[in-house]
Amino acid sequence: MGDEPVLRTIIGGETVDLPGTLEGIRDSLPEDQRADFEREIWSAPLAEVPLIAARWGRPQEAHDEDEALVQQLRAGDFRGFTTPGDDALEAGR
Known part of the structure; x- marks a missing residue:
């Protein structure tokens, strides 16, 4: 993308x-x-533009x-998801 600003994900x-941009x-x-x-971006409230x-x-x-x-969550499959109380999160893994 050259010298243009980028976002990384x-x-x-x-x-x-x-x-x-x-x-x-x-x-x-x-x-x-x-x-x-x-149409969507130019009519959006400023607070919604980033989203x-x-x-x-x-x-x-x-x-x-x-x-x-x-779809995985809707099917009731929570593998790979954690909650704040999970050991892996608390151990920094």
């Missing part, structure tokens, strides 16, 4: 650079999604990963 266990997010979208992004930008700026793989986790 983990997707599928890999570090991924995401666009760090609204223009970068728009440019990264497929042409058929750009008008929807523009909207994060949602639109993430690649499809990230959305798929999130959906898989939601």
